[in-house]
Every structure is written in structure tokens, then in C-alpha cells.
Amino acid sequence: MSADIQAYLWPTPNGKKIYVTLEELNIPYDVRLVNIGKNEQFDPEFLKISPNNKIPAIVDQNPPKEFGDGPISIFESAAILQYLADYKKGEGAPDLYPKNPRERVKVNEWLYWQIAGLGPMMGQLNHFSPTNIDYAKERYSKETDRLLGVMNKRLGEYNYLAGDKYTIADIASYTWLLNSDKIKAEDTLYPNVKAWFERISERPAVKRAAEKAKL
Ligand SMILES: N[C@@H](CCC(=O)N[C@@H](CS)C(=O)NCC(=O)O)C(=O)O
Known part of the structure; x- marks a missing residue:
């Protein structure tokens, strides 16, 4: 069975942030590697979720109710980190983005x-x-x-x-x-x-x- 979160990554500093955050927050995820050395970031399907042709990006197939129906895609690593920490924190995971x-x-x-x-x-x-x-x-x-x-x-x-x-x-x-x-x-x-x-x-x-x- 596939996970709710599909993470479009390549092991660069910006991609690695997403690996660390997903692991810290105990979130199941599937990785879709985007080989930026082979220009896969320009693939039209990838550009639909990351129009700036950069990794990282994610798609959440099952966002919280307040997001309405359907999946949501997010690009820009800070926006992804904020979303994951606010909405997808798993059982027993640390609070990485305090509400205070x-x-x-x-x-x-x-x-x-x-x-x-x-x-x-x-x-x-x-x-x-x-x-x-x-x-x-x-x-x-x-x-x-x-x-x-x-x-x-x-x-x-x-x-x-x-x-x-x-x-x-x-x-x-x-x-x-x-x-x-x-x-x-x-x-x-x-x-x-x-x-x-x-x-x-x-x-x-x-x-x-x-x-x-x-x-
Ligand atoms: N501000 C962006 C920067 C992302 C970024 O620079 N990604 C690089 C890899 S670390 C990339 O995908 N480069 C491919 C390209 O520019 O074509 C973020 O934080 O997500």
C-alpha cells in the first residue's frame, strides 16, 4: 500500500531536509527520486507540482479536513517543513514547530x-x-x-x-x-x-x- 506522502527528492541539502523531517515526525512516505543531474526536474509532470523546477516537493494524498477534498502539492522546502510539522506529526513525534x-x-x-x-x-x-x-x-x-x-x-x-x-x-x-x-x-x-x-x-x-x- 502506498503512503499518503509522496516526496519528490534528490539527496542534496534541500532534499535531505525533507528526509530528516519525515523521519523525525514519524510520517510514512514514499520517495520519488528526481535526478536533477539528468534534468528530470523539467519533466512536465514534475513541473505541475514544482513549477520552479526544483526539488524538494511533496504531494499529500490525504490532507487534513480543513484543506477540503483532494490531494495537495507543496514545493519550497520551508513550506514543506511547516506543513509536515503542523499537520502530519506522527505518534510520539517531537513538536518541531511550536504553536506558541x-x-x-x-x-x-x-x-x-x-x-x-x-x-x-x-x-x-x-x-x-x-x-x-x-x-x-x-x-x-x-x-x-x-x-x-x-x-x-x-x-x-x-x-x-x-x-x-x-x-x-x-x-x-x-x-x-x-x-x-x-x-x-x-x-x-x-x-x-x-x-x-x-x-x-x-x-x-x-x-x-x-x-x-x-x-
Ligand atoms: N528555495 C528552494 C531551493 C531548492 C533548490 O535549490 N533545489 C535544487 C537542489 S538543492 C534543485 O532542485 N536544483 C535543480 C535546478 O535548479 O534545476 C527550497 O528551499 O526548496
Whole structure:
């Protein structure tokens, strides 16, 4: 029998967020791999659910009653994380997106910080790293360093990005740091980020996601 959630993914940082969130929330799901290296993101059927030709996207065949009849599709990773945490949380799963307005605003801040800042800057850094375009490499490396400095300060004051609780904001940034040399070294400039990263890596759901998505 197929699961309610079909997740259209590829194991990139944005795709891995969805694996981690689905595992954390204990939600059954079926993965439909979209090989972006082979341009499958331009397939007309995929564009119907993800018009910006990017993974991740999901289709929920069985959304809650307030959504009315029929399946719902969602693209953009933050929108997917918010939907899953608000509406699809499984038995015994943690609350990854608090309803308390003060806490929720903090989650939104750090979630959007990742979507608009850390992700795009690290994405450009990854893109230009193998080239010899020094201006671009320096610009995106510096900007990534600035953002990691901001994150390091925050994580010196709180255990998690939104405060004392682990939330979807942490998951969104975590998968971007999986392959970053900037936090791996013992003498990293970002020790609070490194400690936070190691704590999250120990979570059973993150380990399950790692096996499935090859994090
Ligand atoms: N803001 C989007 C970014 C998604 C994104 O950049 N996806 C990349 C993979 S990590 C992709 O599908 N690229 C294929 C393309 O641009 O054609 C999100 O958070 O979902």
C-alpha cells in the first residue's frame, strides 16, 4: 500500500531536509527520486507540482479536513517543513514547530534566515569552488563565514537556533553543513556550530535519514 506522502527528492541539502523531517515526525512516505543531474526536474509532470523546477516537493494524498477534498502539492522546502510539522506529526513525534506565537516567530526567523541566506550563499560557494573565478569564490566564502559567525553567536546563547527547543529551523540549516569543511576541523572558528551539529547527528531520526538519503 502506498503512503499518503509522496516526496519528490534528490539527496542534496534541500532534499535531505525533507528526509530528516519525515523521519523525525514519524510520517510514512514514499520517495520519488528526481535526478536533477539528468534534468528530470523539467519533466512536465514534475513541473505541475514544482513549477520552479526544483526539488524538494511533496504531494499529500490525504490532507487534513480543513484543506477540503483532494490531494495537495507543496514545493519550497520551508513550506514543506511547516506543513509536515503542523499537520502530519506522527505518534510520539517531537513538536518541531511550536504553536506558541513567541516561539513560532523565532522558528520562522531562523528558518527564513536559512532559506534566504545560508542556503543560497553556500549553494553559490559550492558552485564556484571548482572554478578559478576568484572574485566569486572569495565573495561567497566570506559571506558563508559571516553567516556561520552569526549562527555561532546564536548557538553560544541557546542550544538550538530558535531557542531551547530543536525545531524545523535546525533541520533546515543542519543539512547544509553536512559537507562543510568550515565546521569539521578541531580548531574550527565556529565551535558552537560544530557542537550543535554533532548533537543533531546523534539523533536516531537523523541517523535513519542518513541511511535512506546517504547524508
Ligand atoms: N528555495 C528552494 C531551493 C531548492 C533548490 O535549490 N533545489 C535544487 C537542489 S538543492 C534543485 O532542485 N536544483 C535543480 C535546478 O535548479 O534545476 C527550497 O528551499 O526548496
